[in-house]
Amino acid sequence: MPGEKQTAVKYYVGVDVGSASVRAALVxxxxxxxxxxxxxxxxxxxxxxxxxxxxxxxxxxxxSITKEVVRGVDARQIRGLGFDATCxxxxxxxxxxxxxxxxxxxxHRNVIMWMDHRAASQVKLIxxxxxxxxxxxxxxxxxxxxxxxxxxxxxxLPKSWEKVGxxxxxxDFLSWKATGVxxxxxxxxxxxxxxxxxxxxxxxxxxxIGLEDLVKDKYEKIGNHVLSPGEAVGKGLTPDAATxxxxxxxxxxxxxxxxxxxxxxGVIGADVRGHNLPCESQPITSRVAMICGTSSCHMGVSExxxxxxxVWGPYFSAMVPGLWLNEGGQSATGKLIDHVVRxxxxxxxxxxxxxxxxHSIYTYLNSHLxxxxxxxxxxxxxxxxxxxxxxxxxxxxxTDLTLKGMVVGLTLSxxxxxxxxxxxxxxxxIALGTRHILEVMQAxxxxxxxxxxxxxxxxxxxxxxxxxxxxxxPVVLSKEVESVLVGAAILGACASGDFASIQEAMAxxxxxxxxxxxxxxxxxxxxxKYEVFLKLVEHQREYRSIMNSL
Numbered sequence: 001m002p003g004e005k006q007t008a009v010k011y012y013v014g015v016d017v018g019s020a021s022v023r024a025a026l027v028x029x030x031x032x033x034x035x036x037x038x039x040x041x042x043x044x045x046x047x048x049x050x051x052x053x054x055x056x057x058x059x060x061x062x063x064s065i066t067k068e069v070v071r072g073v074d075a076r077q078i079r080g081l082g083f084d085a086t087c088x089x090x091x092x093x094x095x096x097x098x099x100x101x102x103x104x105x106x107x108h109r110n111v112i113m114w115m116d117h118r119a120a121s122q123v124k125l126i127x128x129x130x131x132x133x134x135x136x137x138x139x140x141x142x143x144x145x146x147x148x149x150x151x152x153x154x155x156x157l158p159k160s161w162e163k164v165g166x167x168x169x170x171x172d173f174l175s176w177k178a179t180g181v182x183x184x185x186x187x188x189x190x191x192x193x194x195x196x197x198x199x200x201x202x203x204x205x206x207x208x209i210g211l212e213d214l215v216k217d218k219y220e221k222i223g224n225h226v227l228s229p230g231e232a233v234g235k236g237l238t239p240d241a242a243t244x245x246x247x248x249x250x251x252x253x254x255x256x257x258x259x260x261x262x263x264x265x266g267v268i269g270a271d272v273r274g275h276n277l278p279c280e281s282q283p284i285t286s287r288v289a290m291i292c293g294t295s296s297c298h299m300g301v302s303e304x305x306x307x308x309x310x311v312w313g314p315y316f317s318a319m320v321p322g323l324w325l326n327e328g329g330q331s332a333t334g335k336l337i338d339h340v341v342r343x344x345x346x347x348x349x350x351x352x353x354x355x356x357x358x359h360s361i362y363t364y365l366n367s368h369l370x371x372x373x374x375x376x377x378x379x380x381x382x383x384x385x386x387x388x389x390x391x392x393x394x395x396x397x398x399t400d401l402t403l404k405g406m407v408v409g410l411t412l413s414x415x416x417x418x419x420x421x422x423x424x425x426x427x428x429x430i431a432l433g434t435r436h437i438l439e440v441m442q443a444x445x446x447x448x449x450x451x452x453x454x455x456x457x458x459x460x461x462x463x464x465x466x467x468x469x470x471x472x473x474p475v476v477l478s479k480e481v482e483s484v485l486v487g488a489a490i491l492g493a494c495a496s497g498d499f500a501s502i503q504e505a506m507a508x509x510x511x512x513x514x515x516x517x518x519x520x521x522x523x524x525x526x527x528x529k530y531e532v533f534l535k536l537v538e539h540q541r542e543y544r545s546i547m548n549s550l
Contacts, residue, residue, distance in 0.1 A: 013027070015062050015488060019115065033485065049117040099163055146192050175233050192258070292456070334456055470526045
């Protein structure tokens, strides 16, 4: 109305550290991404199964892109900052300086990435203890969690171990850099470190696995001050961090989340009214958020704890306050698709044709499949081609990091048609793996009716349709493609005090976009594909048993 004072728009900054890049977004109170920027970060792979990064490189990327997204915005309108990141392990000394996680002594390489599998023997030792904390990680700890990595450092890098001041999960490292406070997020310590919201740390576990020195200093090295995700950390942004990030000093900084959990936060609470979905009249516990990028995570919540064999959790309040979380996952999905496509002999031809048509290689492959399908549905092209997708081991529900990938049905053909088919079969295998995870979760007590997808792979319509068809469940895509960044911004919004709760912010900032329905006429075909899928792992275990008898 004329003469009425207009309320200034409130903005929140979300920063997401993925495996290969850092992204930032300026998000308004309705969950709209106003500005977005991205910068790559370096990965070192000094030997097989060893993946390392630099915390200095990551922080520098966070700073440069945050400055970019807030450029030209009135600083008084920026209310809060939230971080999410991969669950990688950051190691610093007592002066918070980077400490080497490698035998070369390269201190700048002080991050063991989440997908690093160097601690295979250590996790085997930990699982052999059958300690009670393992009940909360599906019965067996993953090599991607932090205790086996800590044990590997102690056993293999004794000089670094003696100098360690702090071990951080990467999301907690970022909140420390921003605030100077070493508090940890309940999300990280519960999901990756064996902390429980009711009992805290379990001394007997750390002593049993040979890390009793962490108990002696009252867990100062791994965290003895824990905050709920979205809770304000300390007094907000420090002067130094404010300068680095281009943000106002003192603005609220939230306790962080693991990246997949931020994606879950950004989509799972979305308003779905008007889309005729089964979950519209059901509680949030009927939904699974699937965050699909380099790897994939399947996040399901429940009002009471559900113990699912081979699926992480139950974790209390690790994503949505007051609800228990189970987390399934696949260690290589986007990375696997990339590996299969780029490693094929016909990739140069694909790359050239995609460039000539001004399309991405995956858009071109999807179009090529439409050309070669003839009268069949695209998915039926793989009737004689089957993939087992565990090229980097199985996270869920088999929890076997020694499993390998399999392809059945190869011929001597080397052309673009064959590349397109193996690409399709790989996507189907990932979707079949999702079905496997969902079936195990449902058998344990989850009641799942709808999938909510976000992350880079959710931008691929073939990937989305295959997940709908193969699981038989509708797939909801967020209105904002960058749902992980929206989830990080939701944290900042809560820390600012502008929303009364995470749930309120989720409902107001998470928006439903498109809904993809399964084609039920294809059910019989995919039921048969699923039968073959399960047979593949049986055969792998059979031939390994034969060879192990030598």
